[in-house]
Amino acid sequence: MTNFFIVGGDGRQRRMEQLLSAQGYPVFSYQGNDGDLPKEKLKEASIILGPVPFSRDKIHIFQAFPEVSEPSPSLTISRLLDGLHKGQLLFGGGLSAFVRESCQKKGILWKDFMEMEEIALENAIATAEGAICLAIRESPFNLHLSRCLILGYGRCGQALADRLRGMMAEVTVCEKSPIKRTLALTRGFLAVSPEMLGKVLPGKQLIFNTVPTPVLTGSFLQKIPKETALFELASPPGCADETACHQVEVRRIACPGLPGRFSPDSSARILCRAVLRVLGEGQ
Helix, strand or coil: CCCEEEECECHHHHHHHHHHHHCCCCEEEECCCHHHCCHHHHHHCCEEECCCCCCCCCCECCECCCCCCCCCCCCEHHHHHHCCCCCCEEEECCCCHHHHHHHHHHCCEEEEHHHCHHHHHHHHHHHHHHHHHHHHHHCCCCCCCCEEEEECCCHHHHHHHHHHHHCCCEEEEECCCHHHHHHHHHCCCEEECHHHHHHHHHHCCEEEECCCCCCCCCHHHHCCCCCCEEEECCCCCCCCCHHHHHHCCCEEEECCCHHHHHCHHHHHHHHHHHHHHHCCCCC
16 A cells, blocks of 8 residues: 655645545654654655655755744755655655755656646645735735736736736736736736836835746835835745845745645645545546
8 A cells, every 4th residue: 555754844744644544545744853754664655745845945854843933944855865765756846956866866756746737726826815815914905906016927926816806906917928928918917028117116015926036126126115015925036135125125025835824724635636646546
């Protein structure tokens, strides 16, 4: 029978343990440090389920303990990989080149959650809903008729734009791809290229970034009104440097792990369905 070892993570991984156990699978879950890693349990497992993201610093496995607000970076990637052997299958979100190359050398199979289209699509919805929850909590404005700017119109940007419009917000999309700008226009949104940012930034109350590359640099940051909130949804380095934002008094709100924070149950079910489909044991 398939034997699972769940390592690191947040509420999603805790819920995955419950879901898989309820289906009769042997599951062992571990959050901790290098010294306490249960090597025998790891060796016995046929499937290792890593977190999303697999790592935030490319050194440690991401793990957020329930009793603390910040992740505890105490289990290293290298320590985990040392305990794996040929024939095992490793899942994780955003696996680095180092992880992939190490697995290949040892004959370990791997699968990146974020390269699985069904997960990416559903994860975008969870991220969009989480961003809206934060916007309601952190912004002094109603979303109704608020002037919103979304940087990037990929899966997450599209899901977010649709939901903001459903709450009667005024949504502008900034996207470098002409095709994606056209898509945004056909869906009824105002769409601009990055070259037009300087003209649209001064009038925005809420900015949501989905682009993992610096976009708001130099004079762009100075054009953002002081009361505007910038929600950083993308992976590091994001669209704007935190120090630079502080210097010009731009309120930058980092939003890591929104699916795990706001919808761990739904997100865990998405991951479990995808894993079992890969294994040929799910629909």
